[in-house]
Amino acid sequence: MAGTSEPAAALITVVGGGLAGSEAALQLADRGHRVRLVEMRPRRMTPAHRSGELAEVVCSNSFKSERADTASGGLKMELEILGSRLLAFAREARVPAGAALALDREAFADAVTRAIDSHPGIELVREEQQELPRERPSIVATGPLTSPALHEAIAREVGEEALFFYDAIAPSVLFDSIDREVVFAASRYDKGEPDYLNCPLNRQEYESFVQALLAAERVRPKDFERDAYFAGCMPIEAIAEGGPESLRFGPMRPVGLRDPRTGRRPWAVVQLRRETRDGSLYGLVGFQTQLKHPEQKRVFSMIPGLEHAEFVRLGSLHRNTYLNTPHLLDAALRLKGAGELYFAGQMIGCEGYVESLATGLVAALALDVHLRGGSWEPPPRETLLGALLAYLREPPLGRVSPMNVNFGLLPPLADPPRAKRERKEAYVERAVEAMRRWRDALPTVSRPR
Ligand SMILES: Cc1cc2nc3c(=O)[nH]c(=O)nc-3n(C[C@H](O)[C@H](O)[C@H](O)COP(=O)(O)OP(=O)(O)OC[C@H]3O[C@@H](n4cnc5c(N)ncnc54)[C@H](O)[C@@H]3O)c2cc1C
Structure with missing residues (x-):
């Protein structure tokens, strides 16, 4: 200078x-x-x-x-x-x-x-x-x-x-803290580079996750914040309220993905997307949320591969x-x-x-x-x-x-x-x-x- x-x-x-x-x-x-x-x-x-x-x-x-x-x-x-x-x-x-x-x-x-x-x-x-x-x-x-x-x-x-x-913020985790034995890199239908990390869930894991998500404590949106919902950005827990399958047909859809450990399509998938150029930080795609912060850590740590993940940013709306x-x-x-x-x-x-x-x-x-x-x-x-x-x-x-x-x-x-x-x-x-x-x-x- x-x-x-x-x-x-x-x-x-x-x-x-x-x-x-x-x-x-x-x-x-x-x-x-x-x-x-x-x-x-x-x-x-x-x-x-x-x-x-x-x-x-x-x-x-x-x-x-x-x-x-x-x-x-x-x-x-x-x-x-x-x-x-x-x-x-x-x-x-x-x-x-x-x-x-x-x-x-x-x-x-x-x-x-x-x-x-x-x-x-x-x-x-x-x-x-x-x-x-x-x-x-x-x-x-x-x-x-x-x-x-x-x-x-x-x-x-x-x-x-x-x-x-x-x-509408979704949580982010440090790459180093993701269990790479469980989480696999792939893009849907193997199109392009395998840019996403995918956390596979079987049926039982998915159902327990949805149950925990729905029961978790939420931050109550202030009156002036309700318009965010109408801006086309639903919190993940609000999508889950749409029915037991709504996440599986929404942000957790497994289509086009095959778990290399089983050779089969998982029941549901949480996708992680890179947030820094060097890949040190990954965000949970579509997981904007209004759960209370400790609840986010508890519930999202149920996702296979994220059991010990370090959440450096938590979601909000x-x-x-x-x-x-x-x-x-x-x-x-x-x-x-x-x-x-x-x-x-x-x-x-x-x-x-x-x-x-x-x-x-x-x-x-x-x-x-x-x-x-x-x-x-x-x-x-x-x-x-x-x-x-x-x-x-x-x-x-x-x-x-x-x-x-x-x-x-x-x-x-x-x-x-x-x-x-x-x-x-x-x-x-x-x-x-x-x-x-x-x-x-x-x-x-x-x-x-
Ligand atoms: C409801 C809510 C809760 C939050 N809770 C937290 C929390 O718990 N922890 C945390 O770390 N962060 C929190 N944040 C986020 C953020 O860090 C704070 O809002 C922080 O105060 C932002 O600092 P700022 O200086 O940018 O804005 P502010 O501190 O909001 O200052 C902006 C100022 O501009 C004034 N102003 C606005 N429009 C005009 C105008 N046209 N003319 C003149 N003055 C104007 C306002 O009166 C205000 O004094 C929260 C944000 C919101 C909205």
């Missing part, structure tokens, strides 16, 4: 005072820029937020693990290196939860709101932004529940087909405004052809509180680098943040599907330790070192506090 001049104080508009927008506003103001932060609450609420506080955490109060052998722990270490303001506030608002960073939501939101309110470089404007901001530079971080008027304005700008309003990032955004998270207009937070296709605030930080850094006349290099792929951004920009199969940080997104280690825990620690160690080097190369004159 080149260029280290001190910029003239620019006026930057940040739209959305959630996790990403608050982090971005503080980072930019700490670097000497003037920020106009536009947040519509409490004048206009989203269906999930309950207060007018900035950075309100809408659901679970967990920012997930801080352990050095987890992807979310690694991401936090990277954010600490980058001087994340919201991570520091989260730690101050910590409540006891073992290795997880759980927080007192109100204390957290209150601390962020006070920091922004009292920052001399930030003007907080409480109004709904109904059009894309005309001023440049701007960052839009209005989140999964972007107001309908702004959603429509963005759709007009980028095209209806490039802006999604719900996500949400109302979610997000962009077709690979087509629309450049490596600095700018809308192509729109000048200094950045997007950040869950709108760019990441999942999760910490991921969202992390992308707010990245957008702020990229903008700061540009204002200093430097050229932007995103964080390296060896970092968890860099791997997530690379995945969102270039999903290996061209499909966009919201993603959280996980080890499956990282390039393989040159010399991976055999033991699982040590391997994960080695991934994190490499990530942290790469992030330190990258941070040190940033042309930041005034470091954040």
Whole structure:
């Protein structure tokens, strides 16, 4: 990254005072820029937020693990290196939860709101932004529940087909954790390359699986999320309710597949499709679901070959405004052809509180680098943040599907330790070192506090 001049104080508009927008506003103001932060609450609420506080955490109060052998722990270490303001506030608002960073939501939101309110470089404007901001530079971080008027304005700008309003996520597993004695590679009718991994079920296994699926506990969709069903995306458990055979004639159909162990067509099949170019991560095809997370792990581990699978992403179905990032955004998270207009937070296709605030930080850094006349290099792929951004920009199969940080997104280690825990620690160690080097190369004159 080149260029280290001190910029003239620019006026930057940040739209959305959630996790990403608050982090971005503080980072930019700490670097000497003037920020106009536009947040519509409490004048206009989203269906999930309950207060007018900035950075309100809408659901679970967990920012997930801080352990050095987890992807979310690694991401936090990277954010600490980058001087994340919201991570520091989260730690101050910590409540006891073992290795997880759980927080007192109100204390957290209150601390962020006070920091922004009292920052001399930030003007907080409480109004709904109904059009894309005309001023440049701007960052839009209005989140999964972007107001309908702004959603429509963005759709007009980028095209209806490039802006999604719900996500339907199926679980993903690490390739290393799949039992390859049971699971076989094949495409239906042996057409083309054997790109799919197939988990075969006999009749008894299928019936037990369907029974467990129907009995499993579900997350109750919020009223504003019911429209996702009508968008043609049924959760797997809702398909199973259609009758005992409905999965076998739907996403678990075995046609065109022969189990090499028996030489016969299985009674039913769960297909796994590659999600990363190097094949480290596989997704369960058609298994979008609203089962509770522990239930997903329990029930999907009944699938032959997945008994010991490591689920690094779990399924969900949400109302979610997000962009077709690979087509629309450049490596600095700018809308192509729109000048200094950045997007950040869950709108760019990441999942999760910490991921969202992390992308707010990245957008702020990229903008700061540009204002200093430097050229932007995103964080390296060896970092968890860099791997997530690379995945969102270039999903290996061209499909966009919201993603959280996980080890499956990282390039393989040159010399991976055999033991699982040590391997994960080695991934994190490499990530942290790469992030330190990258941070040190940033042309930041005034470091954040
Ligand atoms: C119901 C629900 C539950 C979730 N639960 C979890 C969970 O348990 N764990 C987890 O890790 N992730 C969860 N997420 C996912 C996600 O990580 C969070 O939504 C996260 O807050 C996203 O951060 P963000 O900054 O992108 O958006 P937000 O934090 O939602 O911030 C966006 C902000 O923009 C404002 N805004 C919207 N439109 C406008 C406009 N037109 N003008 C001005 N302001 C506007 C909103 O009021 C809001 O303050 C959940 C998401 C939803 C919708």
